[in-house]
Amino acid sequence: MARSTILIAENSCIIRKGLRSILQNLENSEVIQLIDDKEDVCKIVTKSKPDILIINPNMLPGDCLDVKKELFATNKLSLVLISDKKNIEKELKADAYINYSDGQNAILDKLQEILNKKNKSVHADKSSETISxxxxxxxxxxxxxxxxxxxxxxxxxxxxxxxxxxxxxxxxxxxxxxxxxxxxxxxxxxxxxxxxx
Missing domain, CATH: 1.10.10.10 (Winged helix-like DNA-binding domain superfamily/Winged helix DNA-binding domain)
Structure with a gap:
């Protein structure tokens, strides 16, 4: 099974590094980059094409919406919002929502669920291939x-x-x-x- 790649975009250094530390306990995944500048988000996401983007909604620049739609349309990128606002995942159609007050186990469970769904869809895609x-x-x-x-x-x-x-x-x-x-x-x-x- 290929390792899933994760980007974390958050302006708080403590939260970025804390999430990276927590995610080291997640099997078959690795945090490939921490992003602290809102202007770099789209460029880095487009270049590195991660499996999961964990992002503070304030870090999503407005001009990134076209890129976001394209990346999410391919089903490659799962969006996980980290915030203390309620119902924000519905506004941005996120795959998961992490509240700043969530504990380590809750965060790992949410991300593991996303990884499991991704692995099932990849396996289903391969098994549904028909031979010529x-x-x-x-x-x-x-x-x-x-x-x-x-x-x-x-x-x-x-x-x-x-x-x-x-x-x-x-x-x-x-x-x-x-x-x-x-x-x-x-x-x-x-x-x-x-x-x-």
């Missing part, structure tokens, strides 16, 4: 027990192309063994039980 018709054809030959060379010869392609297709198939399906690929091929009517050697 060419990959189905390669998979059929793999399930029939043919070697890479035999598949290449039958389909008039190079062995390297077969290997590339195999890698793509195993990555998309999340199945690494030939027996697992064979079961997949049978269940998806690419081959029949009678054809298996």
């Amino acid at each position: 018709s060419r990959e189905k054809n390669i998979l059929k030959h793999i399930a029939l027990g043919l070697t890479n060379k035999e598949i290449a010869d039958q389909l008039f392609i190079s062995i390297h192309t077969v290997v590339t297709h195999r890698k793509n198939i195993t990555q998309k399906l999340g199945i690494k063994s030939v027996s697992g690929l064979t079961v997949y091929a049978i269940l998806h009517n690419l081959i029949s039980m009678d054809e298996v050697k």
Whole structure:
């Protein structure tokens, strides 16, 4: 699992450094930068493309709204507001809200929930990938027990192309063994039980 990156934009030095210290307890994540200047927020967010931006709403410059919409539209960036104002997350459509009075466990729970949602959506995206018709054809030959060379010869392609297709198939399906690929091929009517050697 890739490490999630976090930016903290807050004008208070104590809060920035305190959050960074708390977030060291968050698994598979790292704080990549602390931002203390409102004018740098958009430039740094655009350049570093973090997974999570924890920001005091006062640090969001008005001219940053177009960048914000673009980044949030890609579903890459989750916005976490840190403030003492109530209902501010609804105004800015934030993913979470941290109050200045929240304890360490509450902060970690909120951020862990965001990371869990991100990981589920990434996993769902990968599992929902379908294999192409060419990959189905390669998979059929793999399930029939043919070697890479035999598949290449039958389909008039190079062995390297077969290997590339195999890698793509195993990555998309999340199945690494030939027996697992064979079961997949049978269940998806690419081959029949009678054809298996």
